[in-house]
Amino acid sequence: MLKYQSQAVAKPYFIAAIGLFVAQILFGLIMGLQYVMGDFLFPEIPFNIARMVHTNLLIVWLLFGFMGASYFLVPEESERELHSPKLALALFWIFLVAGALTIVGYLAVPYATLAEITGNDLLPTMGREFLEQPTITKIGIVIVVLGFIYNIGMTILSGRKTVVSVVLLTGLVGLAVFFLFAFYNPTNLVLDKYFWWWVVHLWVEGVWELILGAILAFVLIKVTGVDREIIEKWLYVIIAMTLITGVIGTGHHYYFIGTPEYWLWVGSVFSALEPIPFFMMTLFAFSMVNRRRKDHPNQAAVLWALGTAVTAFLGAGVWGFMHTLAPVNYYTHGTQLTAAHGHLAFYGAYVLIVLTIISYAMPLLRNQGEAAPAKAQNLEKLSFWLMTISMVVITLLLTGAGIMQIMTQRMAEEPMSFMAVQDSLATFYWLRVIAGLVFLVGLFTYIASFFAKDKAAPMATK
């Protein structure tokens, strides 16, 4: 049972998130094939188009997930109904339609045509990695996010203020503020790159970690029954470390783009400390589960939560540290090693936290009681392992490919050309396609879990 009726608006957000997730993975597989069959779907879907669909869908569905998470947990934390469920629903449809139109635009017309018809000449913001959206879509995103923050903010400010909800709100406001740098696109490429990272790095290694921490803390409070005071203290320490290491840690992107030399050591020192908050998150999750005061019936949600903490530490902490020191990054910068890290970090931290809150919330949203039926939970757990293991395998393969690339193209006495090196890595890329297919199977298993029922008596209790 839902404690507050308006929490129900989270449901369409979660469903849309899962739908877009499927599409994201399909485009990942298309690119995986293009890596080894260069002319696959060419010229209908060139690689760059598949890539922007893949990454933009990722970001959009994660945003749907964050919004759904907020609509679900903020009423409960604030002990009141949402300020305006109607606004939440209206923004849902606006965001979904705008997002769908943008993806259709990517696929239907050449990118240059899209830029022209959407008025990129008036305020050029397009054509930069992750920020490929037409300027009007970006404006749409700002409007949706502001409406969302207003709704969440009003609810929090007029209700009970908890550390979880205030940290979440801080993260969301930060998300909105740093996105504004997407509109700053100077002609000078060095300046452009410098502030581009204020969106990308300060999101994933800054304010998004606040959102991640808040959602994780919420779920841990619910499934372990550990005293809120303890969990909130952990949360503060973790996000303090996030900002102290991560903000100046942005410097690990300022080594080789034309910025002054002192960034080589400033970036190295601070970003080398960035794994600390991720490591603490792992300790946090495990020690809360060990100190649990009850065994919550939703054991799938516990698995997702622990999985988030561990995989985020691996992807962001370990794989991030691997290439973050300037002398190492000199050789690894912009290789398959970067892609390896990008995948495991995004998956471990942000994909998994969204799936964690969905796992916790969906049974309540679907009137199944505190937990889904046992069979459904088993499928969910299976899907966790299928997706997580295949993503780790993808990461290891790309790491192998990256190391080979660095040795033959960057460090060799007689360096080979980029294209020749890529040809020599085909085996890694074929195996990546296979691991990607396993990931897709995992994703379908996950979806199937929502339709699984126990054969015997229904589980719905409370």
Place this chain on the structure above:
Amino acid sequence: MSEPFTKSMARNIFIGGGLFSFLLFVGLTVDTMERLPERDNRQNITPEVALGKKVWEDNNCVGCHTILGEGAYFAPELGNVYQRLGHSTEAIKVMIKSRPVEGVPGRRSMPQFNLTEEELEGIAQFLKWTSEINTNNWPPNIQG
């Protein structure tokens, strides 16, 4: 039980540490902005270079290539392509112009963008300008 380390201490570390970090970061940014002109070769940003960056973005070249190590990892690094193609803007233009519409069978393909002569010149000048930014000696060698 009296706790030596309280929640409000944790909160203060978060607020104080966060604010301090942002201020320091802004300070470093101001300093960087002052030093950039010596390194980023901005005196050579001609209208052609500016047009070139626009063409670069309008065609999403960064969706396949890296430039100064950032972008996609599907196609060659272009920050130093001016040097790789023999310090020749002409070679860059020929390369872009000559891409077959249907791609190269079995090989990773680059689209035919049908750029005008002016746009081609812009792109080539933009890549030449980029190659002259002081990047602390990156990339390690000519292959990018």
